[in-house]
Amino acid sequence: MLAFIIRRLLQSVLVMLTVALVSFGLFRYIGDPIQNMVGQEATVADREQLRQSLGLNDPVPIQFARFVANAARGEFGISYRMARPVTDVIMERLPATLELAIISGTGALVFGIALGVYTALRRDGWLSHAIMSLSLIGVSLPTFLIGILLIYLFAVELQVLPAFGRGETVRIGWWTTGLLTESGLKSLIMPAITLGLYQLTLIMRLVRAEMLEVLRTDYIKFARARGLSNRAVHFSHALKNTLLPVITIAGLQIGSIIAFAIITETVFQWPGVGLLFITAVQFVDIPIMAAYLVLIALIFVVINMIVDLLYFAVDPRLRVQRSGRGQ
Amino acid sequence: MKMSRLAIALAFASSTLVAGVAGAETLRWSSAGDSLTMDPHAQNEGPTHVLSHQVYDTLVFRDQDMKLQPRLATEWKITEDDPTVWEFKLREGVKYHNGNPFTADDVVFSIMRAKHENADMKGLLTTVVEVSKVDDYTVRMKTDGPNPLLPNNLTNLFMMDQEWSEANNVTVPQNFKAGEETHAVRNANGTGPFRLVSRDPDVRTELVRNDEYWGRDQFPMEVTRIIHTPIRSAATRAAALLSGEIDFLLDPPVQDLERLNNAAGLVVRSAPENRTIFLGMQMGLPELRTSDVKGKNPFADKRVREALNIAINRDAINRVVMRGQSVPAGIVMAPFVDGYSAEIDIVPEVDVDRAKALLAEAGYPNGFTVNLACPNDRYINDEAICQAVTGMFGQIGVRARLDARSRSIHFAELQRGELDFYMLGWGVPTMDSHYVFHYLFETRTDKGGSWNHTGYSNPEADALIDAMTREIDPVKRAEMVAQVWNLVQDDIVYLPIHHQMLNWAMKDNIDFPVQSENYPYFKLLKYKK
Numbered sequence: 011m012l013a014f015i016i017r018r019l020l021q022s023v024l025v026m027l028t029v030a031l032v033s034f035g036l037f038r039y040i041g042d043p044i045q046n047m048v049g050q051e052a053t054v055a056d057r058e059q060l061r062q063s064l065g066l067n068d069p070v071p072i073q074f075a076r077f078v079a080n081a082a083r084g085e086f087g088i089s090y091r092m093a094r095p096v097t098d099v100i101m102e103r104l105p106a107t108l109e110l111a112i113i114s115g116t117g118a119l120v121f122g123i124a125l126g127v128y129t130a131l132r133r134d135g136w137l138s139h140a141i142m143s144l145s146l147i148g149v150s151l152p153t154f155l156i157g158i159l160l161i162y163l164f165a166v167e168l169q170v171l172p173a174f175g176r177g178e179t180v181r182i183g184w185w186t187t188g189l190l191t192e193s194g195l196k197s198l199i200m201p202a203i204t205l206g207l208y209q210l211t212l213i214m215r216l217v218r219a220e221m222l223e224v225l226r227t228d229y230i231k232f233a234r235a236r237g238l239s240n241r242a243v244h245f246s247h248a249l250k251n252t253l254l255p256v257i258t259i260a261g262l263q264i265g266s267i268i269a270f271a272i273i274t275e276t277v278f279q280w281p282g283v284g285l286l287f288i289t290a291v292q293f294v295d296i297p298i299m300a301a302y303l304v305l306i307a308l309i310f311v312v313i314n315m316i317v318d319l320l321y322f323a324v325d326p327r328l329r330v331q332r333s334g335r336g337q
Numbered sequence: 338m339k340m341s342r343l344a345i346a347l348a349f350a351s352s353t354l355v356a357g358v359a360g361a362e363t364l365r366w367s368s369a370g371d372s373l374t375m376d377p378h379a380q381n382e383g384p385t386h387v388l389s390h391q392v393y394d395t396l397v398f399r400d401q402d403m404k405l406q407p408r409l410a411t412e413w414k415i416t417e418d419d420p421t422v423w424e425f426k427l428r429e430g431v432k433y434h435n436g437n438p439f440t441a442d443d444v445v446f447s448i449m450r451a452k453h454e455n456a457d458m459k460g461l462l463t464t465v466v467e468v469s470k471v472d473d474y475t476v477r478m479k480t481d482g483p484n485p486l487l488p489n490n491l492t493n494l495f496m497m498d499q500e501w502s503e504a505n506n507v508t509v510p511q512n513f514k515a516g517e518e519t520h521a522v523r524n525a526n527g528t529g530p531f532r533l534v535s536r537d538p539d540v541r542t543e544l545v546r547n548d549e550y551w552g553r554d555q556f557p558m559e560v561t562r563i564i565h566t567p568i569r570s571a572a573t574r575a576a577a578l579l580s581g582e583i584d585f586l587l588d589p590p591v592q593d594l595e596r597l598n599n600a601a602g603l604v605v606r607s608a609p610e611n612r613t614i615f616l617g618m619q620m621g622l623p624e625l626r627t628s629d630v631k632g633k634n635p636f637a638d639k640r641v642r643e644a645l646n647i648a649i650n651r652d653a654i655n656r657v658v659m660r661g662q663s664v665p666a667g668i669v670m671a672p673f674v675d676g677y678s679a680e681i682d683i684v685p686e687v688d689v690d691r692a693k694a695l696l697a698e699a700g701y702p703n704g705f706t707v708n709l710a711c712p713n714d715r716y717i718n719d720e721a722i723c724q725a726v727t728g729m730f731g732q733i734g735v736r737a738r739l740d741a742r743s744r745s746i747h748f749a750e751l752q753r754g755e756l757d758f759y760m761l762g763w764g765v766p767t768m769d770s771h772y773v774f775h776y777l778f779e780t781r782t783d784k785g786g787s788w789n790h791t792g793y794s795n796p797e798a799d800a801l802i803d804a805m806t807r808e809i810d811p812v813k814r815a816e817m818v819a820q821v822w823n824l825v826q827d828d829i830v831y832l833p834i835h836h837q838m839l840n841w842a843m844k845d846n847i848d849f850p851v852q853s854e855n856y857p858y859f860k861l862l863k864y865k866k
Contacts, residue, residue, distance in 0.1 A: 041747075044749070047380075048457050051381065051460025051776075052381075052787075054752075055783065056460070088517070091373060093373070093376070093379065094522060158573075161572070161573060161576045165577075166576050166579045173582055174573050174582070175566060277570050277573055279566070279568045279569060285569065289569065292744075
């Protein structure tokens, strides 16, 4: 077990370094930050001086080494655009993104499983058919379009929900939350739906397919033969066994919810790290971009590790196999 | 639909009613970008100046008619005994938001701070060699030669409090290398019409009216509280105005203008913007890098440049691409800038046959290929304009390959001189032709021509451009300006396309004409009663 964790940790470090290297290679093609940092009156010499002082003239390997050395100490430098330390800015924005991701992820999981079970059990009901058809929208419509449609309907036409922003927030230590105010909760509804809809339909379809599969297996037949109630068969035998693949998918999807919140955050002007990143890309704010990509890589790595460990705990067969391979 | 329209109308009616009674007006407004910093000398950039103009004051400013008006300076003149010295009389009894008095020491301090190497504003003060205090309310600025236009360069130079800056250790602007946030990035102590209450960059900035303002009775000052929320997504920005969540939108999306103007309770106001869009051609190289013509440079031949100039159908671009939101242009300078005259801003007649004949005469009967580089996120409909002109050039046989890209890439390549054929837009903060000549037409050297990426070099024009900086006699100077315009117009250095229009969208109870520099001075905003 311990050896497994250590090996995974080492792999994680390698993954992080690779992400940092790839993103660093990409920055060269995004453009020149100097252009955005000085006014049109700046002379050629002024521009060159700024470039020199930011270390942009150094060869990429040296810039990379400097970045890794600083990042290892938790220092990501100062944002070119906002003139503030990158760590401060990201920590300020992270609560907004995490809150949105957790709410929409939880919603997707709860509703996804519930609807998946329902449509599997009532396979031919009209409601199931309606849900299945509607779920196509979630899979096929791009996120920004769903967002715009929601805004048009609920903000412009009905005027019941705010079109942008996070509403009023309450500060608890370094964390800011919108969950404690009415405007904060109202602001959360549309972004959460927009962000979670794809995940919801994905989980729903997965649960439905797995459930149908499991319901055909022998042990369900035996369970029925034993005279167990439908409820016991469906929920304590069938559902339990469908959940393993759902854990994998849900785990990975939490990562992508955080990473792909970029689009939802842009549409709703949600003040999270995704919006910060997209603004940074346009400005070529290299310190913010680098820190963001490393952060996202870290989140993915951690989630993957937790999922692996969950497997380890949940499925006894895995434990046997791994230790069987000899450490 | 009908119900909601009614609801909107009712909501507006009740909100105006309530507001009218209470007399406390909160203005909620939005724009795509936020100010980069509260440090008024660190960045020379539009959205940053917009916020600074509410909190800080400058010595002089431009009103809604683009006329220079007194602000913290009440009078300014060139001293009689020395034509290189400007004297400014300062407003008396002005106080900073923290109660400190505004004096000549603050002016000297602020100008020197803005000249510091970390300050992006230094570019506008290169001619200033010395700033000195005569008495508490008189300041003199000495320039390296006679500079009749110095006050034009001061419209975005904000006055900071020396004492506050020293107490908070912000006597010099932010240095990016230092890696630390200075106090002035998110805090401010100005003399301006509004005080900064809270600032969450990119999210929310709140200001309240400064009731001690020196111009409290001089300006309407009807807005008591300002809340700015930047919204990046254009569709969301328009939706926020339509849903009544904001009152004023600085940059409504062009495709939504009609809809916003037709919506109940909203109005879009327009004015010509201080920015002209044009194409530049690299005519200085012996051979273009992206053309199939080898051994010579087609752009070096004036007949080719003229052919391209009369191939562009500017009216079609105005109608189809810009939906009427532009003024077709014949020169690369906005109409209200000094030195402009309608006689030189003549939009070339489209003449495809003559263009083809000119190309044949120049030795390119079958045209040629070249890459046209355009930004796709900098100017209004920039990429669409380039697509349109690419088609128009195709009609005369010039096969331009469009390369549209983000501005961070476009301007970096332009600065490195890597582009043969490019789009550029130019505004004139000093409101004088010299600014255009100095950056766009002067031969590119260490001293000038920093945006002249055409390789154009005309010694006669250079001599005039240099001489006009020292000419104090306005009549003689105007003649020199006109001469340079004639020279460069005759040489067809750029292919002007149009002057951009500015649009501000707002609730229709707001009476607020568009200012052509795109600076909303909220102290001037009035509500219709």
